[in-house]
Amino acid sequence: MLSGVEHDVPDGIGMARLAWTRLPTADGERAGPSTSAGADGELLSAAAIESLDYEVIENYAYREEQAQRSKFWVPYYVMLKWLFSLLIGVGTGLAAIFINLAVENFSGWKYTVTFAIIKHSYFVGFFVYTVFNLALVFSSVYIVTNFAPAAAGSGIPEIKGYLNGVDTHGILLFRTLVGKIFGSIGSVGGGLALGKEGPLVHTGACIASLLGQGGSAKYHLSSRWVRIFESDRDRRDLVTCGCAAGVAAAFRAPVGGVLFALEEVTSWWRSHLMWRVFFTSAVVAVVVRSAMNWCNSGKCGHFGAGGFIIWDISGGQEDYSYQELFPMAIIGVIGGLLGALFNQLTLYITKWRRTYLHKKGKRVQIFEACLISLVTSTISFVLPLLRKCSPCPQLDTNSGIECPHPPGTDGNFVNFYCSKDGEYNDLATIFFNTQDDAIRNLFSAKTFHEYSAQSLITFLVMFYSLAVVTFGIAVPAGQFVPGIMIGSTYGRLVGMFVVKFYKKLNIEEGTYALLGAASFLGGSMRMTVSLCVIMVEITNNLKLLPLIMLVLLVSKAVGDFFNEGLYEEQARLRGIPLLDSRPKQVMRNMKARDACKNQKVVCLPRVSRVVDIIFVLRTNKHNGFPVVDRGQNGESLVIGLILRSHLLVPLQAKVDFQNSPFPCGPGVLNRHNFSDFVKPASSKGKSIDDIHLTEDELGLYLDLAPFLNPSPYIVPEDMSLAKVYNLFRQLGLRHIFVVPRPSRVVGLITRKDLLLEEDSNNDVMAELQSTSVRSLLNGKMLGGNVHLERPLLDNLVIE
Amino acid sequence: MLSGVEHDVPDGIGMARLAWTRLPTADGERAGPSTSAGADGELLSAAAIESLDYEVIENYAYREEQAQRSKFWVPYYVMLKWLFSLLIGVGTGLAAIFINLAVENFSGWKYTVTFAIIKHSYFVGFFVYTVFNLALVFSSVYIVTNFAPAAAGSGIPEIKGYLNGVDTHGILLFRTLVGKIFGSIGSVGGGLALGKEGPLVHTGACIASLLGQGGSAKYHLSSRWVRIFESDRDRRDLVTCGCAAGVAAAFRAPVGGVLFALEEVTSWWRSHLMWRVFFTSAVVAVVVRSAMNWCNSGKCGHFGAGGFIIWDISGGQEDYSYQELFPMAIIGVIGGLLGALFNQLTLYITKWRRTYLHKKGKRVQIFEACLISLVTSTISFVLPLLRKCSPCPQLDTNSGIECPHPPGTDGNFVNFYCSKDGEYNDLATIFFNTQDDAIRNLFSAKTFHEYSAQSLITFLVMFYSLAVVTFGIAVPAGQFVPGIMIGSTYGRLVGMFVVKFYKKLNIEEGTYALLGAASFLGGSMRMTVSLCVIMVEITNNLKLLPLIMLVLLVSKAVGDFFNEGLYEEQARLRGIPLLDSRPKQVMRNMKARDACKNQKVVCLPRVSRVVDIIFVLRTNKHNGFPVVDRGQNGESLVIGLILRSHLLVPLQAKVDFQNSPFPCGPGVLNRHNFSDFVKPASSKGKSIDDIHLTEDELGLYLDLAPFLNPSPYIVPEDMSLAKVYNLFRQLGLRHIFVVPRPSRVVGLITRKDLLLEEDSNNDVMAELQSTSVRSLLNGKMLGGNVHLERPLLDNLVIE
Numbered sequence A, B: 001m002l003s004g005v006e007h008d009v010p011d012g013i014g015m016a017r018l019a020w021t022r023l024p025t026a027d028g029e030r031a032g033p034s035t036s037a038g039a040d041g042e043l044l045s046a047a048a049i050e051s052l053d054y055e056v057i058e059n060y061a062y063r064e065e066q067a068q069r070s071k072f073w074v075p076y077y078v079m080l081k082w083l084f085s086l087l088i089g090v091g092t093g094l095a096a097i098f099i100n101l102a103v104e105n106f107s108g109w110k111y112t113v114t115f116a117i118i119k120h121s122y123f124v125g126f127f128v129y130t131v132f133n134l135a136l137v138f139s140s141v142y143i144v145t146n147f148a149p150a151a152a153g154s155g156i157p158e159i160k161g162y163l164n165g166v167d168t169h170g171i172l173l174f175r176t177l178v179g180k181i182f183g184s185i186g187s188v189g190g191g192l193a194l195g196k197e198g199p200l201v202h203t204g205a206c207i208a209s210l211l212g213q214g215g216s217a218k219y220h221l222s223s224r225w226v227r228i229f230e231s232d233r234d235r236r237d238l239v240t241c242g243c244a245a246g247v248a249a250a251f252r253a254p255v256g257g258v259l260f261a262l263e264e265v266t267s268w269w270r271s272h273l274m275w276r277v278f279f280t281s282a283v284v285a286v287v288v289r290s291a292m293n294w295c296n297s298g299k300c301g302h303f304g305a306g307g308f309i310i311w312d313i314s315g316g317q318e319d320y321s322y323q324e325l326f327p328m329a330i331i332g333v334i335g336g337l338l339g340a341l342f343n344q345l346t347l348y349i350t351k352w353r354r355t356y357l358h359k360k361g362k363r364v365q366i367f368e369a370c371l372i373s374l375v376t377s378t379i380s381f382v383l384p385l386l387r388k389c390s391p392c393p394q395l396d397t398n399s400g401i402e403c404p405h406p407p408g409t410d411g412n413f414v415n416f417y418c419s420k421d422g423e424y425n426d427l428a429t430i431f432f433n434t435q436d437d438a439i440r441n442l443f444s445a446k447t448f449h450e451y452s453a454q455s456l457i458t459f460l461v462m463f464y465s466l467a468v469v470t471f472g473i474a475v476p477a478g479q480f481v482p483g484i485m486i487g488s489t490y491g492r493l494v495g496m497f498v499v500k501f502y503k504k505l506n507i508e509e510g511t512y513a514l515l516g517a518a519s520f521l522g523g524s525m526r527m528t529v530s531l532c533v534i535m536v537e538i539t540n541n542l543k544l545l546p547l548i549m550l551v552l553l554v555s556k557a558v559g560d561f562f563n564e565g566l567y568e569e570q571a572r573l574r575g576i577p578l579l580d581s582r583p584k585q586v587m588r589n590m591k592a593r594d595a596c597k598n599q600k601v602v603c604l605p606r607v608s609r610v611v612d613i614i615f616v617l618r619t620n621k622h623n624g625f626p627v628v629d630r631g632q633n634g635e636s637l638v639i640g641l642i643l644r645s646h647l648l649v650p651l652q653a654k655v656d657f658q659n660s661p662f663p664c665g666p667g668v669l670n671r672h673n674f675s676d677f678v679k680p681a682s683s684k685g686k687s688i689d690d691i692h693l694t695e696d697e698l699g700l701y702l703d704l705a706p707f708l709n710p711s712p713y714i715v716p717e718d719m720s721l722a723k724v725y726n727l728f729r730q731l732g733l734r735h736i737f738v739v740p741r742p743s744r745v746v747g748l749i750t751r752k753d754l755l756l757e758e759d760s761n762n763d764v765m766a767e768l769q770s771t772s773v774r775s776l777l778n779g780k781m782l783g784g785n786v787h788l789e790r791p792l793l794d795n796l797v798i799e
Helices: A060-118 A122-146 A156-164 A174-189 A197-212 A232-251 A254-265 A271-299 A322-360 A362-386 A426-431 A435-443 A453-470 A480-501 A509-525 A529-539 A542-562 A566-573 A585-589 A610-619 A644-653 A721-731 B060-118 B122-146 B156-164 B174-189 B197-212 B232-251 B254-265 B271-299 B322-360 B362-386 B426-431 B435-443 B453-470 B480-501 B509-525 B529-539 B542-562 B566-573 B585-589 B610-619 B644-653 B721-731
Strands: A048-050 A055-057 A607-609 A624-630 A636-643 A701-703 A714-716 A736-739 A747-749 B048-050 B055-057 B607-609 B624-630 B636-643 B701-703 B714-716 B736-739 B747-749
Touching: A060 A122, A060 A174, A060 A197, A060 A232, A060 A271, A122 A174, A122 A362, A156 A197, A156 A232, A156 A566, A174 A197, A197 A232, A197 A480, A232 A254, A232 A271, A232 A529, A254 A271, A254 A529, A254 B529, A254 B542, A271 B529, A271 B542, A322 A362, A322 A453, A322 A480, A322 A509, A322 A542, A322 A566, A362 A426, A362 A453, A426 A435, A426 A453, A435 A480, A435 A509, A453 A480, A480 A509, A509 A529, A509 A542, A509 A566, A529 A542, A529 B254, A529 B271, A542 B254, A542 B271, A585 A721, A607 A610, A610 A644, A610 A701, A624 A644, A636 A644, A636 A736, A714 A721, A714 B714, A721 A736, A721 B721, B060 B122, B060 B174, B060 B197, B060 B232, B060 B271, B122 B174, B122 B362, B156 B197, B156 B232, B156 B566, B174 B197, B197 B232, B197 B480, B232 B254, B232 B271, B232 B529, B254 B271, B254 B529, B322 B362, B322 B453, B322 B480, B322 B509, B322 B542, B322 B566, B362 B426, B362 B453, B426 B435, B426 B453, B435 B480, B435 B509, B453 B480, B480 B509, B509 B529, B509 B542, B509 B566, B529 B542, B585 B721, B607 B610, B610 B644, B610 B701, B624 B644, B636 B644, B636 B736, B714 B721, B721 B736
Parallel strands: A714 A736, B714 B736
Antiparallel strands: A048 A055, A607 A701, A624 A636, A736 B747, A747 B736, B048 B055, B607 B701, B624 B636
């Protein structure tokens, strides 16, 4: 569909050769208009292609349009691609800033007001705090349940599925975008045990998808000028950019975003895409940084206090000794165990929710969210109250840390329900605080023994339980920040013991908290490289890289022993059939035909009666049908694959119906617009029930040749299923034909046959071992045993 | 070959189903022992598989051996894989330290001695300096020409080719490793305009490959215990780890190493491999950091002065204004132009060298290298002499910079041929210095106007010319450091103008030098993400990421306008046929049969006479032959692909020869060792000329079935060549059969057919759009227009 584009264009999968092969009709006669045949005697067959996953039709009209505009088209297309990457970056960056701004200000205001009130009455303070949280959570759950149901949860499993090739209805709509943004402001601002990072990834993906389809058609916001990304592959590339932008915006980690998209999200990958994804991430970084610089002067209220690096611990632990590796490995084991437990518990709860609770309707979902908000508010307010305050330690005046820190600012040593001024409440420092500040406090260096083991354990148990229960309620929810909270708590706990145990080393508890956070995320999400880089980027400390990696290696290995990663579990639960990167063990002993032995293959003849087509479409749910025809000698030939969705287009248009059962000529596709065949993003597409035909029309014929994909990938029936799996997964296919063993080989394609321009300088090529047949033709017959009889070589050489 | 392994195992491509299909012989009779047939009536056919690129044979004996040892085998295999990754990391790290140690000490000693002598006589100093350089370069070129010819150059094009699927003879030998290490010490220590980074990548790859094959067989250093990586895929994974380790060691940039391997080197990639590559890189980081900590106390002579970050500019420019973006874009344009020019000039010179100069033998090569060494020494000594010294500027005492810096230490402001003590020679600061120090000086912050424009331009012109001429002489040579030198020179030049022009901004010339370096590397090597990350990691300044990216975007775009990247050009020149990630434009209009239309396909019958096989092998150079047989109805059937190298094994062993022209039974492969079929790394393998047969033997027959790959990938003859290209490239194939259109479809494989375990919970799956046929069989016939006639559905349903 984009032939002629030289630079960064969807490659051959998305391209079609337009070949109208002359195929005799079933009864041996030729039909169709006498258009001039090609040099090889071929005239008419098909003009359809297989896009990376979704097959897209290419037709004459479209090609001509292409050819006419190709001069301006190519630079326009390339420019637009980069422009869209830029826009995705800017959009996601702005969305992230907006969410951050809102959340920080809501939270900041909430805590300021609460702290002001509790000077007079703790009860009123608790009431205000609870009501404030409840209102925010209610707004979030109300938006999600009534307006954008697809905005619930983190969205990462669904996006993963989309990029793996599975559409989930509604995940990339405009309303989902809006619901996600405002919903996550409510849920995060409302103090629930969840984060805004996952939703930001989803937000980025939505922005990218909406840009790709030229805006939202439903709200009349779409523009024809930018609707050039009609292939699914282009759209998917954009969504990949959006994911990376989301991570980059959430953690201000551009490299981490690229690697996240690479490792976690996309099923296939090209280095050209990588560069564009990286560009998008960098744009996000620039936008977010500029906004934060602007906000630093206090123009954004409570937002903008921290720098670009979220939890900067670059001034932390400078070095580590080999003695510390053992406690660090222990952190990894704890992370693996707690992470796997988290996955398992959330799996059970989500199953229960899906089966019983959420079937009872929206009110139950709203009630559930509000209840959890009440419980969370109560725990986070009341538990610190029960905790005795500690006296402030002697602090280095150069460190810039105050104890207790002045009200209305962020920092360690929160004075909450303390009898004296020189005291602080260590549980309130982490519990009665915004999540970002709590993590900053846990990661902080030069604050030895700030937290008592008792407080940390209390917090760990309570927050872990809250996170498990909160996961899966009908609000936008990310698991990164809760995971960091949980992990850094036990990490800091281990750090405290290490400080006590190895007395003389230069150990920072904050470093252990960071490692704990990495270990929990590793044990739960099972990410590796991207998580590592994200942790490095959010803390701006490259030196900790090997330690983070050690911890991740251990926690992932421990977690893998028990169950799958969080996103995989959730995706499976939601019925998103993700394909692993590797085939299952059992496939090695199976053949291609074993995978489809229970199938009845429904073929369509090239020219079918409309009534037959309708019957076939109604009586099964197949999405692809082989089309067969008779060859010149009367033998049957498979001439291609037709998709249900493409078949519906001519059935609905009716203009292609014909009286005769003979093939039509070329040019028929001029009657259709290319865009008719493009499936709109995030919709279910056409259905057979939308088609209404009269009885006369049912008796007519339809030539399928113009609408089919003439060369789907094929495998012989006794190929190992594992090999088939690789073909399917690596090329991102939707359909593979399983065919009988071929009767002959027309040719062998090797590396040299695919290096077209190399023909000219064969002298250089000859240095290599030749794998091609060409050298034989060049006449280099080798000498040999002259007494060899002339063998039956002629029989061996076909063609 | 590794069935039963659950974790991180080569996937199905490397696996074979072992199916002995009963195929009647050519004359219709059945032959072979009456072994019990499978349920589906198949008995005997083949046991060969296609490894990722190289086809590997699997046989009964091997499988049984596997089954017996599988309990211990699986953990042993996994453990060994990680152990090898660790060893590669340690080995490459130690090699890098050794090279650095030697180079820094040789250079340091050279400059110390020279500076000591020139206090008395500049002439004697020049003489000593020149002779010292000459001796080092001579040792390097002597080692390379006489001992390890494959160690010349950077090695990256060859490694790229290896991972793309093209073996270059000798690049991964033990002698190449040794030659590379000692050769690069000589060439870098000898002050030539080249770097040690490319050679380090090659070194890492060699270490990995040697580990993978269990040591070097030639020098009796191999061990059977570790020779388990017999599949080419395993070896290639190890080499990928080695490449990443090389970059990580060269730049002390672990993340950059991973991305380099990902972007530049490997043709295919899996997320499991990524994690192992990352592990290797982290090990390198730990090893190098530990060694540098140890050296920091002065135990390593001149080495160890800098920290872990090579050119730390984290204390540099804090922020940038939007006004600066324009000069930065200009740097990008300059980088693109100079980089493309560099590629073009080196291409011409290399062509000339290959065609004329290096054909004249080793002596010419040695003479050439020595001549260039003399010229380099003369230029770098004499030019600074001609430059007038400048008076030292007023420096902040807190900055730690002294002017002139004391002799014997590294730093800015070198006093060379200056009349007064308070003066320095700006040209000598960059020219008469080690490369690392020169770059550090160019990148340095808070040294405004240290260099005059005249000096920078002189250096740029001279060094650029030297780099172009030096590229391609017979010593190990990297292009990273020269590229950084060239780029940072004009970068600093632009920076100087910016400082003059925008007076009040907080601009550091060193930042511009860094951007210049990035731009030149981007314009020459056309790397993107990995280069970006490497630049960030070597300077430890995350904040510059968006700027580096901007510069890279511009320079790559400008460079791409003129020619291909340096490594691609060099690979093409050396006859390494790299496959692009995208098919060529012209392929979109070609069909599969067009690629092989000039071929004569040479088929072998299943049971062939030995004399015929020998004739076929002698009279052409094909590496793969289709094997045909007769089906039950006498029709011809393609039963698989046999490789030349595999065919040579039974021909040489002779034990499989038989008197009868009928197929043999199973069990024949017990006579062969699996390892007989494995091609040794970096050797040319067996040749037909090694096989000597008597006339009696020539008259016997050989059944090829046990040795063939029963299901190579096939494509229909009218498939778009672009689609074929993608199949070939994505799956890393060596041979594809082009076959006629199939006559029928046995089945259709869709996503759901590949999700084997999902059968149980169909209720969830039903939520999705069904793409499988199974739902039809479950009996969900849809209602519809009841007045529809019963169509000819029976005709449509095959099987």
